[in-house]
Amino acid sequence: MNKHVVVIGGGVAGMEAAGQLMLSGCRVSLFEKDEKPGGHLNEWFKLFPDRRKSSEVKEYLDNITSGEGIKIITGKTIEKIVQNKNQFHVSDKDGSEYTADAVVVATGFDLFKSARKEEYGYGIYDNVISSADLEGMFRKGSISLADGRIPETIGIVHCVGSRDEKVGNLYCSKLCCATAVKQAIEIREHLPSAKVFCFYMDMRMGGALYEELYRESQEKYCINYIRGKVSEVSENITNKLVVKVEDTLAGRPLKMELDMLVLMAGMEMSEGGMKIAAASGLPTGENRFFSTADHHFGSNKSNIKGIFYAGTCTMPMNITETISHARAAVMDVIEYLKEGKE
């Protein structure tokens, strides 16, 4: 086919799309803003529901993008796409321009910045950490408090930056519940005597083997689930975190002392995606992710023929869904390139 496709974003969606495009005979330029591709996968230790190591998925993605037909350009932030007849001119923030026959936008998501939920004290209290911070601890093989001690009581707060009108995110990030259950289990595997409490609004375990994981976490790992939203966090004189939460099932307020609190940060449209959207005339929805051409039949298509979407730049999705979405994007790209561009 010898067509040139630019893929913006070197996370799971971008790498999968690039690999599949190459297999379909396209020349591909894959742009990644960081120094190495892989996106959030690089920060994660294990994945739900089977707790496969994230490095295995990364290895697969590295393999499919290692062919000669793919040029991976790292450390480049793409900011704008301009259409000129049948060509697309893609420019980075340094002003360099690249030409393509089609573009796949796979700019992914940013984790919600937990400090925005001021009442939880992220960035203020030493032992309030995010789900990503905990993954970092898993990768290092040790879970410890800021002063090096081993935590005995750990709380996990669901829906941080999701389903939250106050921060402007009405949507469910979909993955945080499963992440919380997975991380709770992993905490208990690392620290068998630790007590783990999950504070949730609803348990949204809608995925293959998710519900089973949730059941296992209770039966085998004795995770405590408290249905209620944490209202405030503070620190006492012994540096323990004092957490106020309502147990809505028991119908009473709780005040608990915990050693560590883990915030399940939600997913938001990436900052890079927002810039591209604004500069390139690509509309975003109420949830600020890219708006697709059709919710059912065109979830990979943008409002501009020749520009396609892949993965979590359109909505929160897990890795399995992201890979499927990226493959579907490739089908649309191939159809577009074969059928003519008008």
Place this chain on the structure above:
Amino acid sequence: MKLEGKRAIWSEYQKEIADDKYFYVRSCIRQNFFPGSEVAFLRIMKDILKKDVFEHPCHTTCSGIGYHGDVVPVETAMTVVARQFAMMTEAGYRNYVPSCITSFGLYTEILETWHHFPEIEKKVREQLRKATGREFEIPNNLAHASDVIYKFRKEISAKAKYRLINKNTGEPLKVVDHIGCHYSKMFPSKGVGGAEYPCVLAGMVEEWGGQVIDYPERRHCCGFGFRQYLVQANRGFSIACSKEKFESMKPYKPDMIITNCPGCPMFLDRWQYVINEMEGKTYGADGEGIPVFTYEEVAGLILGFDPWDLGLQMHQTDCEPLLRKIGIEYDPEAKYVLNGVNTNINASTYLEVR
């Protein structure tokens, strides 16, 4: 705790505070509770900082206490507030400075309501016109009086005679800052430092040499919460709230409490006496009570005002240990002297030092 985290939040919640020509409106209740505070504010602003502050003799309650007590409908409150704005307009001022936190909260709420629902503002204007024939302008700047003192905290520090430092140890005094609920909990962006980690008082304390204590129940209500106290049956809840705060701050051995609300110093001060009477408990270091101050009193003290001119004899929890701790020169015998006459009531209802 990471102070830089708090500073990052503080930097996001800085508000515009006018630097002169203030229309100042007093609180309904502060002159009874802590009668020297508003006078001290005016003295600091006019005599020390040389600012133009105007008071209108016909200013009335904003009706906020009735609004939050569920006895004054919001439209009535709005029309009363519109009348205050009319007086400001007639006097030629545009920078509105309420002394009361609940007033500040109510003014903020009303201005926000009018901003989002201009038809309500139009209706209130008509009501005011029909009732009084008055017109009004929206203030250019609305700031609580503690915002204004916060703005000039460095200037006050430069003129200060004392600092919030223990003269015997050279250590900063440990200060609990308690912010009135109506200051920024309803509209975080309208308070200096926001709602979760307000720095309006913390900024003063740090600038004047003290050290702020971050204790678990710092966000908790002082216990005034109108329906907790105004409804007699709820008063047990009021003192329970105060007690919860005292128990939470006690391990930090605070030297003093600073407040910016009419009710908070009243309840944190008086309930300490009541708890001491009921349970024999005190919450300060060495069995003392924790003296409770308004920010004007603290500013006045460090500027060298006479403690009795500031009205500290009206406190039920003894302030004199703190005065001695700072090294403030004062005459203990002049405590109840008014216009040359000793009015000592020899009060037995007084939380002694030990």
